[in-house]
Amino acid sequence: MAQAALEQEQHDHVADTNTGISNRKLLMWVFLASDCLFFGSFIATYLVYRNESIVGPYPNEVLNIPVTSVSTFVLLMSSLAMVLALHYAQKDNLGLTRFWILAVALLGSIFLGFQVVEFTTFVNEGLTIRSNLFGTTFFILTGFHGLHVLIGVLWLLGMAFAHFKGALTSRSVEDLEMAGLYWHFVDIVWIIIFTVIYLIGFSDGEGIETVTHATSIIGG
Amino acid sequence: MANPISRAWRKLFYQDGGSYFLLPKVDSSFSNPPNEGPFGDAGPPVWRWIDRMTYGGRHATPFFYTVIGVMLGLLTVVEVYFFTIDDFFGGLFVTVMLLLALLKFVIVVAFFMHLRFDKNLLSLVFASGFFIAIFVFVIMLSVQGQFAPDPLIAP
Numbered sequence: 550m551a552q553a554a555l556e557q558e559q560h561d562h563v564a565d566t567n568t569g570i571s572n573r574k575l576l577m578w579v580f581l582a583s584d585c586l587f588f589g590s591f592i593a594t595y596l597v598y599r600n601e602s603i604v605g606p607y608p609n610e611v612l613n614i615p616v617t618s619v620s621t622f623v624l625l626m627s628s629l630a631m632v633l634a635l636h637y638a639q640k641d642n643l644g645l646t647r648f649w650i651l652a653v654a655l656l657g658s659i660f661l662g663f664q665v666v667e668f669t670t671f672v673n674e675g676l677t678i679r680s681n682l683f684g685t686t687f688f689i690l691t692g693f694h695g696l697h698v699l700i701g702v703l704w705l706l707g708m709a710f711a712h713f714k715g716a717l718t719s720r721s722v723e724d725l726e727m728a729g730l731y732w733h734f735v736d737i738v739w740i741i742i743f744t745v746i747y748l749i750g751f752s753d754g755e756g757i758e759t760v761t762h763a764t765s766i767i768g769g
Numbered sequence: 770m771a772n773p774i775s776r777a778w779r780k781l782f783y784q785d786g787g788s789y790f791l792l793p794k795v796d797s798s799f800s801n802p803p804n805e806g807p808f809g810d811a812g813p814p815v816w817r818w819i820d821r822m823t824y825g826g827r828h829a830t831p832f833f834y835t836v837i838g839v840m841l842g843l844l845t846v847v848e849v850y851f852f853t854i855d856d857f858f859g860g861l862f863v864t865v866m867l868l869l870a871l872l873k874f875v876i877v878v879a880f881f882m883h884l885r886f887d888k889n890l891l892s893l894v895f896a897s898g899f900f901i902a903i904f905v906f907v908i909m910l911s912v913q914g915q916f917a918p919d920p921l922i923a924p
Contacts, residue, residue, distance in 0.1 A: 574891075579797065581898070586901060589903070589906050593910060614852065629834060633834060718877070740870050740877070744866050748849070750892045
């Protein structure tokens, strides 16, 4: 009878709080809700200044859709790895938990690598944060997203190497759940960014003759 | 079942199908499973199918998550495919792209972030932030004249 009650309690995951939800988990969701406003503001700013750049480079000249599609796929698969890590943590399988956490960190690092290559290419092609409105809004938005990914990677690596030295505890499983929620949120933000900036915004600047900042000053 | 395909489908994914992949089991007499939703069994068949796949379970199986992951990957491929075709949807391109992104967004939030299986309060908290963000988003674009028609040019 006691065993059945325990299993039922584990099944329902009822925390000893007013809401029946762990306070940490509730706080994480409140944080994610506030982060919606954070990224929503940047995306809105990007759209407000869309097609307002006076000088190039324009999106259709610099964005590389095939490469970004691959990096998007990598980030989506990292979310799958994250949910598998949490699943095995809840099954008390320390080995597979650590394996999938490291897989998430690896995939996140690959995504960051793609972003570094992309940023470097853009700078070489003349698009910097100060080049035009597209450059400013693009680098601010994707840069802050990249920063979120970096924080997530460091968080997960820290968990993999420091937190899970011993056996999995309910506390460490909840820690992983928090990290997982954060990671999935980073993923869904990128889903929106990929669609809005890369797929929809790619055609911005089509038909406009490229005028670089330098030539506009000279008057060329 | 009507045919071997649907029988295999049920066997693979349904709670009462023999649990090939050890989907979470629940007591069939449990009349009011948590978070069944405000509309009960109403809704499109696919929603009832998802309900059955994860009925009453807080967490599904690795296979279930992999199916969701593959779906997300395929949706991304579809998005990029639509992007590569010139003028495929004409004026509806932006709408179709946003709907596909929204579908991926909802899938991740519902299944990977477990909102579908968690307490409704968490859905309410997240939805509040999301919709306030959308509200601010729309107000900001409206103030900046993004939704205004192009100004008429005097002849």
